Amino acid sequence: MHLTLEFGGGLELLCDSVKIHNVDVELKKGLEKLTMKDLLAWVRTNLIKERPEMFMKGDTVRPGVLVLVNDCDWELSGQLETTLQEKDVVVFISTLHGG
Amino acid sequence: MEEGNTIAKRAGSRLCCLCNERKPALKRPKTLEQICRDCFYNVFEEEIHQVIVGNHLFKAGERVAIGASGGKDSTVLAYVMSELNRRHNYGLDLFLLSVDEGITGYRDDSLETVKRNEVQYGLPLKIVSYKDLYGWTMDEIVKVIGLKNNCTFCGVFRRQALDRGAAYLKVDKLVTGHNADDIAETVLLNILRGDVARLSRCTSITTGEDGPIPRCKPFKYTYEKEIVMYAYFKKLDYFSTECIYSPNAYRGFAREFIKDLERMRPRAIVDIIKSGENFRISTSTKMPEQGTCERCGYISSQKWCKACVLLEGLNRGLPKLGIGRSRFLENSNDNRKEAKRNDGDRSIESKQCGSLDF
Numbered sequence: 001m002h003l004t005l006e007f008g009g010g011l012e013l014l015c016d017s018v019k020i021h022n023v024d025v026e027l028k029k030g031l032e033k034l035t036m037k038d039l040l041a042w043v044r045t046n047l048i049k050e051r052p053e054m055f056m057k058g059d060t061v062r063p064g065v066l067v068l069v070n071d072c073d074w075e076l077s078g079q080l081e082t083t084l085q086e087k088d089v090v091v092f093i094s095t096l097h098g099g
Numbered sequence: 100m101e102e103g104n105t106i107a108k109r110a111g112s113r114l115c116c117l118c119n120e121r122k123p124a125l126k127r128p129k130t131l132e133q134i135c136r137d138c139f140y141n142v143f144e145e146e147i148h149q150v151i152v153g154n155h156l157f158k159a160g161e162r163v164a165i166g167a168s169g170g171k172d173s174t175v176l177a178y179v180m181s182e183l184n185r186r187h188n189y190g191l192d193l194f195l196l197s198v199d200e201g202i203t204g205y206r207d208d209s210l211e212t213v214k215r216n217e218v219q220y221g222l223p224l225k226i227v228s229y230k231d232l233y234g235w236t237m238d239e240i241v242k243v244i245g246l247k248n249n250c251t252f253c254g255v256f257r258r259q260a261l262d263r264g265a266a267y268l269k270v271d272k273l274v275t276g277h278n279a280d281d282i283a284e285t286v287l288l289n290i291l292r293g294d295v296a297r298l299s300r301c302t303s304i305t306t307g308e309d310g311p312i313p314r315c316k317p318f319k320y321t322y323e324k325e326i327v328m329y330a331y332f333k334k335l336d337y338f339s340t341e342c343i344y345s346p347n348a349y350r351g352f353a354r355e356f357i358k359d360l361e362r363m364r365p366r367a368i369v370d371i372i373k374s375g376e377n378f379r380i381s382t383s384t385k386m387p388e389q390g391t392c393e394r395c396g397y398i399s400s401q402k403w404c405k406a407c408v409l410l411e412g413l414n415r416g417l418p419k420l421g422i423g424r425s426r427f428l429e430n431s432n433d434n435r436k437e438a439k440r441n442d443g444d445r446s447i448e449s450k451q452c453g454s455l456d457f
Contacts, residue, residue, distance in 0.1 A: 009171075009327065009339045063358035066327060073125035073328070076133055095327045096354070097341045099172025099276045 001025050001034050001086055005043065009094035011065070014055055015047045023047075036067070037080040039090065055092070064096040117142070124332070128322050128365035136332055143329055147317055148183050154304050156315045159190035162270040165222070166261055167195040169212030172276030172318060174337040175326050180274065180317070181220050195220075196264045196273070198257050199228035201236020202342060209338040219336065227264040229256055233410055241344060244418040250348045251422060255405045259397060265312040273314040280323040280361075282316070283368045284353040286375035291353070295380060296387055296400070302375035309389070310398040320369060 005021045012019045025042050027034055037059060048055050056062055060080055067074040068091040074082050084090070113133055115123050121135035127142075134142065150156075157163065165180060167173040177195060184191050197213045200206050210226065217224040230236050233256060241249050265273050282302060289298040300306060305315040318326065330337055345351065360367040380386065387400035394407040403411075405421060412420025 008331075010341060013340070063355075063362050066324060068331075071124065071332075072122075075126040076123055091331075093327055093331060094339070095171070095323050096358075097170065097339050098168060098345075099170040099278065099281070099323075099326070 001027060001084065003039070003084065003087070004089045005047070006089065006091040008091065009065075010097050011055060011092055011094045014050055014052075016049055021047060034084045035080065036069070036074060036082040036084065036090075039084060040080070054094075061092065062094075062096075064094060066093045066095060067091070068093070125328055128324055128361065129320075129369060131365070139325075139328070139332070143321075143325060144179060144183065147179055147321065148187060150304075150320060151183065151189075151317055154315075156274075156305065156317060157189055157191055157272065160192075161190075161272060162192040162194070162268065163272045163274060164194045164196040164225075164261075164265050164268055164270040166273060166275040166314075167197050167213050167216060167224070169197070169209035169216070169338040170276075171327055171330055171337045171339060172278055172281075172323075174212070174216055174335055175330050176274065176276040176318060177216055177220050177222060178333070178335055181222065193222050194268050194270060195222045195224040196261065196268065196270075197224065197226045198260045198264070199226055199230075200253055200257065201229050201238055202344070203238055205340060205342050206237075208340070212336060212338040215336055225264055225268055227260050227267070229260065232256075232260055232263060233406075235410075235413055237344070240413060243413060243416075246344065246347050248422045249344050250350075252409050253344075255409055259404075259406050261314075262311045262397075270312065273312050275314060275316055276318055276326075277316040278318040278321050278323050278326055279368050279372060280354075280357060282319060282375070283371040284350060284357050286371050287353045287357065288350060295384055298375070298378060299380050299386075302372055307398075320372070322365075322368065 001024070003023055003025060005023055007015055007019055007021075015021065023046075025034060025039060028038065040056060040059070040061065044052055044056055054062065055065065061067060067079075069077060069082055069084070070089055071091075113123065115121050115135035115138050116132040117134050117138040121137065123133035124136045125139060126133050127139075163180075165173065165177050167177055177193075180191075180193060183189065184193060195213060195217055197210060199210060213224060213226075216222070228236075237249065237253055240252050244252070261273060285301045286298065289295075289301055302319075304319050305313055307313050329335075357368065357371075389398060389400055391397065392399040392402075392404035392407055394403050397404045397406065399405070401408075408421035412418055412422075
C-alpha cells in the first residue's frame with residue numbers, strides 16, 4: 001500500500017532529517033486492511049533510525065505526539081484502530097519541545 | 100456491510116458538533132467535541148479573546164512586548180495577538196522580544212524564525228543577548244558548570260533579560276506563550292519541590308505587577324495540542340527542536356507525567372490549573388518577604404537576587420554558588436551572615452519558603 005508519511009515537530013530528526021517519506025507498506029499475509037497499529041510497528045522498524053522511545057511508547061505513539069490521517073485527528077477515527085487506504089497521508093507531529 | 104461501516108467510521112459518521120455542516124478535523128481535548136477546521140479557528144480565537152477581556156489583561160493604548168522564541172507557542176501567540184488586536188480593536192502597540200542565550204545549534208536557528216515572523220506579522224523585533232547583558236553565553240556557562248543545573252541559570256537569566264528588553268522597548272506589559280500544559284506542569288513541579296511561595300503565584304494569569312514589568316499569559320487555558328493543530332492547519336512558520344541541554348531538566352519528568360494523565364483524561368490539565376488556583380496558604384507558613392536586590396535593585400526575596408548570586412559564582416569560578424541549600428553561600432560578607440543565621444536552623448520546617456534549591 002502506497003502511503004505518504006510526514007514527520008514534524010522535531011520527529012524528522014529520528015528519520016535521518018527527512019520530513020516526507022513516500023512508502024510502500026506490505027500488508028500482513030491474509031489481511032486486506034492496514035491499521036495504524038500495523039503502520040506504527042512498520043515505521044518503528046523501517047524508518048526510525050535512532051531513539052525509538054521518542055516516537056513510540058509501547059504499541060502507540062509517545063504521549064505528546066499528534067497523529068493526523070488525511071488532515072484529520074486520529075482520535076476521530078479510532079486511533080490505533082484507524083484503517084488506512086491507498087494514497088493516504090499520515091502526519092506525525094511532536095509537541096514536546098520549547099514554545 | 101463491513102466495508103460500508105468501515106468507510107463510515109473512517110469518514111466520521113458525525114458532522115462537526117458546532118456547525119453540523121462540515122466534516123470534523125479534530126477532537127478538542129478540553130471538551131471532547133469533534134469539530135471542523137473553520138469552527139476550530141473560531142473557538143480557538145474566540146476563547147483567547149474571552150480570556151483577554153475577562154481577565155482585563157490589557158488597556159487601550161498600551162505598548163505590549165510578545166516574548167518570542169520562534170517556537171510553536173510564541174509564534175501562534177504573535178499571530179493570534181495581531182489578529183485579535185485588529186479584529187477587536189484592542190488598540191495595542193505590539194512588539195516582538197527575543198532572548199539570545201547563546202546556545203549554538205538551537206537558538207541561532209530559532210532566531211531566524213523570529214526574524215521571519217517580524218516580516219510575516221509586521222511586528223518590530225528586539226533581540227537581547229546573555230552575552231551583552233551578563234558577559235556569558237549559555238554554551239560558556241555549561242562548559243563551566245556541567246550539564247546539571249544549567250536550566251536554573253538559563254531560566255533566571257532569561258527572566259531578567261526579558262525585563263531589560265521590555266524596559267528598552269518602553270513597553271507596559273510582556274506577554275508570553277505559556278500554555279495550559281506548561282502551567283499544569285509548573286503546579287506539579289512546585290508541589291514536588293515543596294515550593295509553597297511559587298505554588299501560590301504560579302497559576303496567576305498576570306504576575307509581577309509589583310515589579311518592573313507585569314507579564315501575562317493569554318494561553319493559560321489553551322491546550323498545547325490545539326496550539327500545534329492551529330499552527331499546522333494555518334501553516335504557521337515555527338521552529339521545533341528541543342534545547343540541547345533540556346533532557347536533563349527536572350521539568351521533563353513532570354511533562355511526561357502530565358502527558359500520560361492527558362491521555363487518560365484530557366481535562367486533567369485544566370483541572371490541575373483549577374486546583375492550583377484554589378490553593379490557599381496556611382497562615383502559619385513562613386513566606387519570604389519581597390524586597391530588592393542589594394547589588395542590582397531587581398526584585399528579590401533574598402539579599403541578592405538569584406541572577407546576581409549565579410553571576411557572582413560564575414565570575415569567581417564558584418559554579419555552585421546559588422545552587423543547593425542556602426548554607427553554601429558562605430563566601431561574601433553579606434552571605435556569611437546569612438549562612439550563620441541558617442546554620443542554627445537545622446530542620447527543614449524552619450527553612451524559609453523558597454530557599455530550598457535543587
